[in-house]
Amino acid sequence: MPTSTLIDPACEECSDPVIETRVVSTVEGERLCPACAENLTRCDDCTAPTRTTTRTVADTFLCSECLIGWEQCGECDVYTQDIHTVIGAADVCTNCAQAYSSCDDCGHLAVDTYSVDGGNRVCSTCEYDDYRECSDCFTLIRREESYCESCLDTHPSHAGVHDYDYKPAPHFHGDGPLYLGLELEIKTPPRQFDNAVDTALAHLGNLAYLKEDSSIRPCGFELVTHPMDYAYAQARFPWPLLGRLRLLGCYTDTDVGIHVHVSRTGFDSPAHAYRWLKFVYRNEDPVTTLARRHSSQWAEFSPYARSQALDHAKGERSAARYQAINVRPPETFELRIFASSLVPQQVQAALAFAATSVEYTRHLSAADIARRRGWEWTAFTTWLRTRPQYSPLLTEMEALKCAS
Template identity: 65%
Template sequence: MPTSTVVDLLCSHCSHPVTDTTVTATAAGDSLCPDCAPTIAVCAECEEITHEVHRTTDATVLCAQCVSGWTQCTDCTGYTRDSRVLIDDRHARHDRSICGACADAYASCDECGHSTTETFRVEGGNDVCRVCLDDNYHECAECFTLIAYDETYCEGCSPVEHDAVHRYDYKPCPRFHGEGPLFLGLELEIKTPERRFEDAVDTAVDHLGELAYLKEDGSIRPCGFELVTHPMSHEYARTRFPWPLLRRLRLLGCYTDTDVGIHVHLSRDGFSSPAHIYRWLKFIYRNEIPVTTLARRSSTWAVFSPDARSSVIHYANGDRHANRYEAVNVRPPDTFELRIFASSLQPQQVQAALAFAAGSVEYTRSLTPADIARYRGWEWTAFTTWLRGRPEYSPLLAELEDLACAS
C-alpha cells in the first residue's frame, strides 16, 4: 500500500499545526492559527488579515499589496496619499516627502509653494526656499539684499541714472592713444552730490570726448561714477588728458573719500619679458611702506599679502590664479591692475599715480643683477634717485616730496 504524503499545515506566526478548517490566510500569503489570527492587523483597504503592517497617517493599517501607490512620510514614517515636497536646506536639492500633517510644522515657499526647512527673505517681502533662491536671486551689488538675477541693485541702492553712465560691466573695444609699448588705463572713482550728478556727468563727457567713458561702480555710494580711460601712453596721459576737468568737478561739489580709489591698468605687452615682470612685481612688493605712503592708503581692496609676494615668480610666468584684491591684480588676461591708490581730484596726485605706474615699469626694465647687488637696486632710494634725472616723472617726484618719502 502506498505511503501517505499529507503535509501538516503550520501557523506562520507560532508554527503550531493548523487544519484547513482552522487556518486563516493573510493577504501576504501567510497561514495563521485561531490564536494568532486576532493579534495580526487587518488591512484597511482589502480587509484581509496581514502580517506585514504598514501604518498610515490616519492610524489605519495597509498590507504590502495595498500600500503600493502610497508615500511614506520621512518625518513621522506614516503612509499617506497626500504627500508634500519638503525642501530640506541641509540636503541642498535632495527634497524629502512628508505628509500634510507634518507639513504644517514647516514654512512654505512663496514662489514654488513647497514646504521648506529654511526660508530667505527677498526684495519685495517674499520668503523663498533654497532652490528658488539659487535659481532666481543674488545679492545686490552694494548690500546684502536678495534681488532678482536680472537686476544689479536693490531699490535702496539703485544709483541715480544718466544715459552717459554705463553699467558696471560695460567694456567697449579699446582705442589706443599714443605710442607704446606700455599703455595705461586709468580708473578714477568719483562721488557727486545727487543734485549735481547730471551736471557732473555732462561736464565729464564734454571734456573727455572719445578718450574715456563713465560707468557705474558698486563702491561709489550714494551717488557718483567711475571715469575709465581707453589705453594711453604715459606721455599722452601727461600732455593730452583734460586735467582742468578735475577742478571743474570739484567746483560742482564732486569729492573723493576712503571708499573710492584709483586703479591703473598696465598692458602686459609693455613688459619686455617674464623676467621684467618679475622685477617689477618684486619691486612693488618689496617697497610696501613707501608705496602705500605714495598711495595715501592701506586698503583691504589692495593687499600686500605674503602669499602674493611669494608668488611673483609664478605670476611673472603667466599664472593668473590669484586674489583680485591684491596690490597688483594679475587676473586680467591683457593687463596688470595696480589697485593701491586712494582716489583724488587733485591733478598732481592722479598724475603721480600714472607716473609711478609707468616709471616703475621703466625703472625695472633695465635693472640688472649688478644694479641690485652693488647699488641696492631694489631699494626705494635707488628708484627716487633714478626719477630725479627724468622730468617726465616730475609730478611723481613732487608728490613724493610733499609726502616726505622722496628718499
C-alpha cells in the same frame, strides 16, 4: 600506490569538520558549518548569511554586497538610494532633506539661503557667483544690475553712465609699448549728478567713458579711460576737469580709489613682469605712503600674493582680485593701491608710478640688485630724479615725505 583520501574541510568558526556539500559560504567569504552559519544575520535582500548588515531608509538590513550603489545620509547615517545634495552640508536622505530650503535659482537644498531683490531666496553659491549688493543699499541684486527695485526709482540716472559690466572695444592713444588705463572713482552730490556727468562727458570726448560701480555710494560714477601711454596721458587728459568737478561738489573719500591697468604687452618678458611685481611688493611702506592708502580689503599687500609673483609673471591668473596688484585680467595687471583724488598732481602721480615702476624694473640686472640695492626704494628714487618727465611723481613723493 595507496589510494588518496579526501579530508572534509573544517568550519572556519568552530573548526569542526563539515561535509563539503553542507558548507555554507558567507558574504565575507568564510566557509562555515550549518550550525555556525545559523547564528549569523541574513541579508534582507540576497538572504546570504553575513557578519555585518547595514540599515536602510526602508528599514531593511543589507549585506555589504547588496549595499553597493547605496549612499549614506550625512545626517542620520542611514543608507539610501535617493541622495540629495545640500549646499553647505553633507548629502542627505529624503527624510532629512525636508529640514532644508531650496535655492530659487539652482534648485539645490541649502543650509543657508539669502533674500534677494524680488523676494526669492538663493544659496550661498548662487549668492557669491551671481549677486552683489545694490549700489545704494544692502539688498542683493543680480551682478549685471546696479540698483534694487526700491532704489532704482529714487537714484539719479543718466544715459551717459553705463552699467557696471560695460566694456567697449579699447581705443589706444599714444605710441606705447606700455599703455595705462585709468579708473577714477568719484562721488557726487545727488542734486549735482547730472551736471557732473555732463561736465565729465564734455571734457573727455572719446578718451574715456563713465560707469556705475557698487563701491561708489551713495551717488557717483567711475571715470574709465581707454589705454594711453604716459606721455599722452600727461599731455592730453583733460586735467582741468577735476577742478570743475570739485566746484560742483564732487568729492572722494576712503571708500573710493584709483586703479591703473598696466598693459602686459608693455613688459619685455615674464622675467621683467616678475621684477616689477617683486619691486612693488617689497616696498609696501613707501608705496602705500605714496598711494595715500594702506593695505586694505580692496588692495591687500598679501604675503601669499607676493610669494606667487613668479607664477603670476608667467601668466598664472587664479588669484584673488582684491590684491595690491590684481593679476586676473588677461591683458593687463591692475594696480589697485591708490586712494581716489580730484587733485591733478595726485592722479598724475598714480599714472607716473605705474609707468616708472615698469620702466625702472625693465633693465634691472642682478648686479643692480646685488651691488647697488636695486630692490630698495632709495635706488628707485635716485633713478627717478634723473627723469624730469616724471616730475609729478617726484613732487608728490616729496610732499608725502617718501622721496628718500
